[in-house]
Amino acid sequence: MNTMNDVEVIINNKRYTLSGYESGDYLQKIASYINTKHTEFKLMENFNKLDVDMRNILMQINIADDYFKAVNQVNEMDQEADMRGNELFDLKHEVIAAQTKLEALQKEYGKLQNEYNEAQKIIIKLQTELEDSKMK
């Protein structure tokens, strides 16, 4: 988009040469969009009766309306993105909290397992002592 170029477009059946930094494809897309609007407007009987000044202003307002509606959409999506961002943030913390709890409980479980194993050893030792004691 840094090189300046000349692009020829046809708008409303007239040829125009535009110099700019945008790509030829992009300018053709815009020309196509504007032509569609011209076609739509020309189908309206009332539009054709207006003077050229009013017709041009209405065209500008119509395109500007498309623009404002798109900007509105951007703003709404911005707000939604903020909400999603907060949701993500909270969820990430929920995951970390759950994993921390899990790790802590795994540690406790390990300790209890050891204590249980020790208790089992003591039981065996006491059972052996008891049998010895009974045999005497």
Add this chain to the structure above:
Amino acid sequence: MNTMNDVEVIINNKRYTLSGYESGDYLQKIASYINTKHTEFKLMENFNKLDVDMRNILMQINIADDYFKAVNQVNEMDQEADMRGNELFDLKHEVIAAQTKLEALQKEYGKLQNEYNEAQKIIIKLQTELEDSKMK
């Protein structure tokens, strides 16, 4: 936005009465935006030298360019929103998985606690038996 109304706007120093469904405020916003563009364009010496036809087309292209750029932003935000949506989905499942693991481990821990307590009882019983046996 359902009632039709007449709104008077001043664009490029001319008065126009617009009939439409949009609110007066909204149409004034658009008029203000278009006026700003007219002002900017009039500062360009080269622009003023062009014929009225070309000037109108350039104005339309300029506004359409704003529109296309806003639409581009909408599309990019749409893609980002999709990505965030997937991220959220995955994280929600991560939270559920971690909580499920935690609950399972808590159950296991409870069982082990009971078995440990039983082992302690057996130890006490055996110790008592052993003392009794030694006293005989």
